[in-house]
Amino acid sequence: MKILSLLVLLCAFLVLTQTAELGKAEAGPGEEQAEAEAIEESHVAKRAVYCPSGWAKYGSRCYYYVSASYTWAQAENYCVSQGGNLASVHSAGEYSWLQSYILSRTRGYPMTWIGGSDSEQEQYWFWSDGSRLSYRNFCAGMPRSNTGLNCIVMNASGCRCWFDYPCSYRYPFVCVRK
Structure with a gap:
């Protein structure tokens, strides 16, 4: 059976x-x-695109504001440890959104590190994420050709534009990840 x-x-x-x-x-x-x-x-x-908790989405990328003051290299290292880089900015719209995002987190416009640098070769600016630096929002008279001013800080001056500052200065920063 x-x-x-x-x-x-x-x-x-x-x-x-x-x-x-x-x-x-x-x-x-x-x-x-x-x-x-x-x-x-x-x-x-x-x-x-899914942004982790605490990150904000704009377009196809996620942003994270860190209020602690780090040197540019320390800030980049922190962003890399979070799966990203210091923020690169590719348009006026994105820059405007980034300023609004920082305002929502701080209630102001503090000077803030982003990922631009010419530390490899003076006057050859690049983003730390490897993307091309085609959009620029430097303040009048910037960037300067001084070899000690190699990193971009945003929200500088009353115009809230970019300055090239010594990378050893300490500022809050914005990370970005895809």
């Missing part, structure tokens, strides 16, 4: 397997592609 039950179960399994394979063959390539696209879409949804 046990052998007979085992054979019945085996036959049922084979019939179900063949039926499933036949159904796939009859479905045609269009339905298989639709199924593959549905699977791919579910993976895309998982890649949507």
Whole structure:
């Protein structure tokens, strides 16, 4: 009796397997592609931008303001430890949002480190995240060609523009991550 039950179960399994394979063959390539696209879409949804607690989202990136005063290198190191870099700014809109974000966190416009530097070669500015420094918001007369002024601080002067300052100065900072 046990052998007979085992054979019945085996036959049922084979019939179900063949039926499933036949159904796939009859479905045609269009339905298989639709199924593959549905699977791919579910993976895309998982890649949507999610900002960790305490971080703020703007566009496709997340920002985090740190009120503690660090040197530029210490601030960059901290941001890297959080999975990002000091903030890079790529448009006037993004800069305006960043200023508003800092205002919401501090109720003011404190001078704040961002990721710009020309420490590798004077007057060749770059962002610490490796992106191109194409948007600039330096104050009048900035950047200066003094070799000791290699890091960008934002919200400088009444214009709240950028100064190049010694990287050893201590300021709060903003991290960014994708």
